[in-house]
Amino acid sequence: MTSIVRNQWYVAAYGREIGRDLFSRTICGESILFWRTEAGPVTAMSDRCVHRRFPLSQQPSHLVGDTVVCGYHGFTYGADGGCVAVPGQTRVPRTARLKSYPVVEQDSFVWVFIGDAALADTTRIPRAPWLDLEGWTAVSGMEPLAARASLLVDNLMDLSHETYLHGGYIGTPEVANTPITTEVDDEQGIVYVSRHMADAECPPFYATSTGITGRITRWQDIEFTPPCLYKLHSRIAPVGVLPAADGSDPDAFHVEVVYAITPETESSTHDFWAVARDFALDDQGVSDFLAENNRTVVLQDVVALDVLEKVLTGEPDGYQELSINIDTGGLAARRIIARLAAQATGDAAPARTPAARTPDDARTPAAAGR
Amino acid sequence: MNPDLTLPPPRRVLDGERVLRVNWLPGSDRLRGLCHCGAEAEASDPVEMWEWLLAHPDHPAGGPVEPPASGPLPAPPAHLVTDPL
Numbered sequence: 001m002t003s004i005v006r007n008q009w010y011v012a013a014y015g016r017e018i019g020r021d022l023f024s025r026t027i028c029g030e031s032i033l034f035w036r037t038e039a040g041p042v043t044a045m046s047d048r049c050v051h052r053r054f055p056l057s058q059q060p061s062h063l064v065g066d067t068v069v070c071g072y073h074g075f076t077y078g079a080d081g082g083c084v085a086v087p088g089q090t091r092v093p094r095t096a097r098l099k100s101y102p103v104v105e106q107d108s109f110v111w112v113f114i115g116d117a118a119l120a121d122t123t124r125i126p127r128a129p130w131l132d133l134e135g136w137t138a139v140s141g142m143e144p145l146a147a148r149a150s151l152l153v154d155n156l157m158d159l160s161h162e163t164y165l166h167g168g169y170i171g172t173p174e175v176a177n178t179p180i181t182t183e184v185d186d187e188q189g190i191v192y193v194s195r196h197m198a199d200a201e202c203p204p205f206y207a208t209s210t211g212i213t214g215r216i217t218r219w220q221d222i223e224f225t226p227p228c229l230y231k232l233h234s235r236i237a238p239v240g241v242l243p244a245a246d247g248s249d250p251d252a253f254h255v256e257v258v259y260a261i262t263p264e265t266e267s268s269t270h271d272f273w274a275v276a277r278d279f280a281l282d283d284q285g286v287s288d289f290l291a292e293n294n295r296t297v298v299l300q301d302v303v304a305l306d307v308l309e310k311v312l313t314g315e316p317d318g319y320q321e322l323s324i325n326i327d328t329g330g331l332a333a334r335r336i337i338a339r340l341a342a343q344a345t346g347d348a349a350p351a352r353t354p355a356a357r358t359p360d361d362a363r364t365p366a367a368a369g370r
Numbered sequence: 371m372n373p374d375l376t377l378p379p380p381r382r383v384l385d386g387e388r389v390l391r392v393n394w395l396p397g398s399d400r401l402r403g404l405c406h407c408g409a410e411a412e413a414s415d416p417v418e419m420w421e422w423l424l425a426h427p428d429h430p431a432g433g434p435v436e437p438p439a440s441g442p443l444p445a446p447p448a449h450l451v452t453d454p455l
Contacts, residue, residue, distance in 0.1 A: 178395075178396070179377070179378060179380075179381070179393050179394065179395045180393070180394050180395075180396060181380040181381040181383070181391060181392070181393050181394075182380075182391070182392045182393075182394070183380070183382075183383060183384045183389050183390070183391045184389065184390045184391075185384050185386040185388065185389045186388060186390075187386055187387075187388055188384075188386055190384065190386075192383055192384050194381055194383050196381065221383065307455070310455055311455065313453065314451055314452055314453030314454060314455065315449070315450060315451050315452060315453075316450050316452055319449070320447075323415075323416055323417055324416070325394050325399070325401055325416055327416055328392050328394055328401060328416040328419070328420075331416050331417060331420055332392075332420065335420065335424075
């Protein structure tokens with residue numbers, strides 16, 4: 001049973017990673033070759049020559065204009081993946097073509113559609129405009145994770161682990177009397193977890209970078225569009241300062257933390273991360289701090305989840321886990337992912353939380369998929 | 371208004387017509403769920419809370435299943451490992 005949800009858009013790379021050099025990345029178990037045509041757009045196709053499966057990203061394979069030439073025998077492919085020349089003969093076999101992939105470059109990301117290309121509706125790609133928007137400055141990176149994507153989803157949907165796994169970095173004590181609301185919009189495929197603190201202590205970083213003195217109104221809103229794009233909207237303002245009625249919010253400081261959770265294989269994940277802000281735009285010190293701080297946090301997660309993946313694969317199926325209130329958002333995310341997976345495979349969508357009830361309140365996540 | 375509800379209602383950020391909501395107050399043991407149809411209930415287990423909300427339009431009367439608060443429990447099982455770290 002695959003854990004990868006097909007017929008979905010996934011972030012494959014940052015736009016800056018792809019140029020006129022051949023670039024390869026495995027997405028959802030598919031080895032994909034990316035390159036830019038001379039006109040600029042990114043194109044994507046299988047990274048294996050149909051002849052003897054030599055990787056087209058492997059030297060001496062190379063680009064000639066808007067064609068890629070296999071470095072083994074010279075099979076030559078166009079930007080649409082079709083073979084335009086083979087060595088030693090004029091006839092190009094009809095089956096000599098590479099699978100091509102729908103690609104969209106948007107918000108600094110290169111998105112690729114995995115699944116039936118006929119279903120690749122570009123309007124379904126979730127947005128993260130702050131990563132490439134006037135008035136915002138962003139830092140970003142990607143860390144390889146030797147763990148299944150669902151472990152990163154669990155991790156990001158529950159901020160309570162910050163106190164333990166990231167103590168001293170982003171851990172913030174839970175503020176009593178500040179409710180956490182989880183909302184699920186099945187039709188839009190969104191899980192939204194919000195915590196709005198009316199009167200909170202200002203962390204030193206924000207005090208320094210924003211100039212706010214005293215206590216703050218602090219909002220933390222998670223918006224996850226399964227299976228790939230996760231956003232943490234963070235708003236900081238002096239106590240009592242709220243957005244205007246028209247939705248503008250000129251007196252607050254905003255940080256958008258974005259993750260793209262892209263399966264590499266069943267048991268490994270590309271952990272894309274980015275942090276955008278609408279203040280101190282030209283302050284390199286702030287950029288450096290945010291980049292280093294966030295990468296440190298990501299790597300702490302990577303270490304923990306890599307171990308967890310090993311543990312999960314080193315035990316029999318049917319292990320038990322227990323969910324408590326902090327898991328409310330994570331459970332909602334799992335359910336949407338299970339529904340998307342069922343839709344993609346043509347199975348009946350699970351109508352309820354995929355939680356098989358078992359005696360003694362035991363949970364069987366392997367069977368229940370949660 | 372259900373007098374048994376102890377938590378404040380959930381915040382409404384999403385504006386869809388079929389949004390399910392659960393509110394939790396850190397430090398509290400309770401969750402408050404609100405269906406888009408207006409049905410609401412409290413629970414102490416997030417799995418049961420979602421089960422109850424997702425049962426729309428047939429939300430079980432009496433609210434989500436509550437785990438037994440007392441009584442003997444079986445001994446926890448050993449955690450089996452086939453491939454130690």
